[in-house]
Amino acid sequence: MKKKILFSALLILLSIIIYQIYVFTTVDEDNINPIYLIPDDAVFLIDTERPIDTWDEISNSNIWKHLQKNSYFNTVTESLNNLDKTFKEQQKIIQFLGERDILISIHVYKPKTYGLFYVVDLQKISKLSFLKSSIAKLAGEGYKVTKRQYHNHEITELYDKKKRETLYISFIKNQLIASYTHVLVENSIDQYLEPVIGRDVDFVEINKETPEDGLFKLFIHYKYLNKYLSCFSNKVNSDILKTIGNTWLYSGFDVGLKESTIIQAEGFTNFDLSSESYLRALQKSGKGKRSIAKIAPKNTALYLSFAFDSFDEFHENFEAIKEENQNNFKAYTEQVTDIENRLDINLKEHIFSWIGNEIALLHINDAISKKQKDVAVVLKTNSINKAKENLDFILTKIKEKTPLKFKQINYKNQTINFLDLKGFFKMLAGDLFSKMEKPYFTIIDDYVIFSNSPNTLKEIINTQLIGYTLASSKKFLDFNDQFDEKSSLFAYINTPYIYDDLLSFTDRKTQRQIHKNKDYLISFSQIGLQLISRGSHFENYLAIAYENPVEIGKQLRNNKNLKRDLLKKLVNENDTASVAMTKETFFKIPEIFPNDLSASEFIKKHDTGTIKFEVELKNGLKHGDYSEYYKNGNLRITGKYKKGVQIGTWKAYSEKDEELLFKKRF
Structure with missing residues (x-):
C-alpha cells in the first residue's frame, strides 16, 4: 500500500514537472510589452535591460563613492545599498532569473506627492506557478501578506511591519508590476488592454531613435512636467512651463x-508640429555658432x-507659425503696426536687419543687486555699426514722438540707454522674453545687451573690463568642448551660482532639504x-559634470x-569711500546702483533695516539732496548733487551725538 501511495505521489510530481516543462518550453508565448503597463501620466521613465550590470557600474563610479560621504545622500540611498547587498547574497537566484528588462516610472498621483512604479519582464519565468505563490514565503516574518482582487487581477500586499x-x-501575463502607491498598480491594470x-x-x-549603448534610457514626458515640479515649489513659472x-x-x-x-546622455526630442511656438x-531655422560666452560674466x-542660420530666416518662420492662428496673428500684426506708427520706424529695417545668428538669455548672480533676479537679453549683431546707427535713430524717434524723457547715463565710458519699446521682445521671440518690457541697453563689441535693470548691465560692463567672463x-571651456560649437538651443547651468535662486523658487520643505544638502x-x-535641428525633431545631448x-x-x-582684486584696479580713488576720519576723505561718496533710472530718488538700507543713505535722482544720476546715516539712525553726512557732481557745502557728523565734525565746500 505504501509503495502504491509513494508511486502515485511520484507520478503526480512527475506529471507536474512535465507540465511545467511543457508550459515553459513549448506553449505559445502570450507576452505583453512592459511599456504598455506604464500609467499614462508618467513624467519620467527609466528603461534598463541589464539592471545588475548597470547597478554595478554606477555603484563603483567615483560619483557614487563621493556622494556616499554625504550623510543625507547616504540615507536616501540606503535602500539601494541594501539592494546591492541582496544582489551579492542571492547570486544563485539572480543567475536563475537572469538580466531582466526593468522599467521605472515617476507619477504625481495627488497634489505635491509623487510615487514610483516598477515593471519587471519575467518572460517565460512568469509561467512557473510557484513563483507567484512563493511571494508570501519570500517576504519573511517582518511582513504581513494579504491579497485582494482588482478588476479580475490579484494584487498581493506586502506590509512592512517595521516601516x-x-x-x-x-x-499581468509575463510582467510583474509593483509600487508602494496602490493607485499606480490599479492604474496599470486599468489601462493594459x-x-x-x-x-x-x-x-x-x-x-526608436534613442540609442541604447549606455547604462539605461531616460524619457521625459513634458505634458506632466509642470505637475511634477509643483511638488517642490509654490512659485513654478507656470507660463513657461505651460508653453513647454x-x-x-x-x-x-x-x-x-x-x-x-x-554623466552624459544623448538622444532626441520631438514636439507638437501644430503648436505655435518659437x-x-x-527647428526650421538650422543652427548657429555660439559666441555670447565672450561677454557673459564668469558668475x-x-x-x-x-x-540659427540667420535671424531673418528665424523671424520669417516665427511669423509664418504665428499666421496659422489668425486671431493671434492679428494681435501680433496690430502690435507691430502700433509701434511702427507711434515712432515712425520700421522694425525689420531698423532692428531685425542687424541681428545676427544668436540670441541669448543670461541670468547673472551679481554683487550689485544681490536680491534681484538679474536677467539680460543679448543680441549678436551681423554689423555693429548698423546696429548703433539704427538704435540711435530709434532713440531719437522716441524722444521726438513720446512724452517720455530721454534716459541715458555714462558708466565707465560705456553708455547705458533706456529703450521704451513695450512688447518688442515678445515679438522678437515669443513669451520667453515677454517680461522684458521697458529695458535699458548698452553695446559691447558686437553685442547689444538689454536688461530691465541698469545694474545688470553695469555688472556685465565690469566683468568685461576685467576679463572675468565665461x-x-x-572650467567652462573644457566643459563646453563636449558640445558642438553650433546648435539650435543650448542651455548652460552653473549650479553653485544658481543655488540661491533654487531656494527662492522652492517651498519651505524643499528649501530645508536644499539648504541642508548644499x-x-x-x-x-x-x-x-x-x-540641434534634425528634420522634424531635435538631436539632444546632455552633460552633467561632478x-x-x-x-x-x-x-x-x-x-x-x-x-x-581685478575690480580694485578699475576703481578710481575718487569713487572709493575711505573710512579715515579726515576732512579730505570723509566726503568721498561711493558709487550707487539705482534699479530704475527713471526714479526720482534712491534709498539704500543697512542690514538692520535702518536707512543707510537717500539721494534724489534725475535721469539715473545723483541730483539734489543727499543724506547718509549711521546704523543707529543718527545723521552722518548731508550735501547736494548736480548731475552726479557734489556741489555746495557738505557736512559730516559724529555717530554718538550728531556733533558737527567737518564742513567742505565743493
Whole structure:
C-alpha cells in the first residue's frame, strides 16, 4: 500500500514537472510589452535591460563613492545599498532569473506627492506557478501578506511591519508590476488592454531613435512636467512651463558615465508640429555658432542660447507659425503696426536687419543687486555699426514722438540707454522674453545687451573690463568642448551660482532639504543641454559634470578674490569711500546702483533695516539732496548733487551725538 501511495505521489510530481516543462518550453508565448503597463501620466521613465550590470557600474563610479560621504545622500540611498547587498547574497537566484528588462516610472498621483512604479519582464519565468505563490514565503516574518482582487487581477500586499509601508505586487501575463502607491498598480491594470504611452506614435518615434549603448534610457514626458515640479515649489513659472507642456512632447536619452565624473546622455526630442511656438521656428531655422560666452560674466548662473542660420530666416518662420492662428496673428500684426506708427520706424529695417545668428538669455548672480533676479537679453549683431546707427535713430524717434524723457547715463565710458519699446521682445521671440518690457541697453563689441535693470548691465560692463567672463574660464571651456560649437538651443547651468535662486523658487520643505544638502547639490557643478535641428525633431545631448564640493568651495573663494582684486584696479580713488576720519576723505561718496533710472530718488538700507543713505535722482544720476546715516539712525553726512557732481557745502557728523565734525565746500 505504501509503495502504491509513494508511486502515485511520484507520478503526480512527475506529471507536474512535465507540465511545467511543457508550459515553459513549448506553449505559445502570450507576452505583453512592459511599456504598455506604464500609467499614462508618467513624467519620467527609466528603461534598463541589464539592471545588475548597470547597478554595478554606477555603484563603483567615483560619483557614487563621493556622494556616499554625504550623510543625507547616504540615507536616501540606503535602500539601494541594501539592494546591492541582496544582489551579492542571492547570486544563485539572480543567475536563475537572469538580466531582466526593468522599467521605472515617476507619477504625481495627488497634489505635491509623487510615487514610483516598477515593471519587471519575467518572460517565460512568469509561467512557473510557484513563483507567484512563493511571494508570501519570500517576504519573511517582518511582513504581513494579504491579497485582494482588482478588476479580475490579484494584487498581493506586502506590509512592512517595521516601516509601516505596503508594497503592492501583481502579475499581468509575463510582467510583474509593483509600487508602494496602490493607485499606480490599479492604474496599470486599468489601462493594459488599451495602453496609452506605449501606443503613442510620438513616444514610439523617440524610443526608436534613442540609442541604447549606455547604462539605461531616460524619457521625459513634458505634458506632466509642470505637475511634477509643483511638488517642490509654490512659485513654478507656470507660463513657461505651460508653453513647454503644450509644445514639447518627449525627450529620450541614452545615459552613460564618462571617466566616472561626467554623466552624459544623448538622444532626441520631438514636439507638437501644430503648436505655435518659437521652438518650431528654431527647428526650421538650422543652427548657429555660439559666441555670447565672450561677454557673459564668469558668475553667470544660466546661459540660454538660441541660434540659427540667420535671424531673418528665424523671424520669417516665427511669423509664418504665428499666421496659422489668425486671431493671434492679428494681435501680433496690430502690435507691430502700433509701434511702427507711434515712432515712425520700421522694425525689420531698423532692428531685425542687424541681428545676427544668436540670441541669448543670461541670468547673472551679481554683487550689485544681490536680491534681484538679474536677467539680460543679448543680441549678436551681423554689423555693429548698423546696429548703433539704427538704435540711435530709434532713440531719437522716441524722444521726438513720446512724452517720455530721454534716459541715458555714462558708466565707465560705456553708455547705458533706456529703450521704451513695450512688447518688442515678445515679438522678437515669443513669451520667453515677454517680461522684458521697458529695458535699458548698452553695446559691447558686437553685442547689444538689454536688461530691465541698469545694474545688470553695469555688472556685465565690469566683468568685461576685467576679463572675468565665461570665455576666460578654463572650467567652462573644457566643459563646453563636449558640445558642438553650433546648435539650435543650448542651455548652460552653473549650479553653485544658481543655488540661491533654487531656494527662492522652492517651498519651505524643499528649501530645508536644499539648504541642508548644499554640498550634494552643487557637486554637480555644470549642466549643459544642447538641441540641434534634425528634420522634424531635435538631436539632444546632455552633460552633467561632478566635482568634489570641497574643491568647488575653493574655486568659488578664489574666483571671488580674483574678481575683487581685478575690480580694485578699475576703481578710481575718487569713487572709493575711505573710512579715515579726515576732512579730505570723509566726503568721498561711493558709487550707487539705482534699479530704475527713471526714479526720482534712491534709498539704500543697512542690514538692520535702518536707512543707510537717500539721494534724489534725475535721469539715473545723483541730483539734489543727499543724506547718509549711521546704523543707529543718527545723521552722518548731508550735501547736494548736480548731475552726479557734489556741489555746495557738505557736512559730516559724529555717530554718538550728531556733533558737527567737518564742513567742505565743493
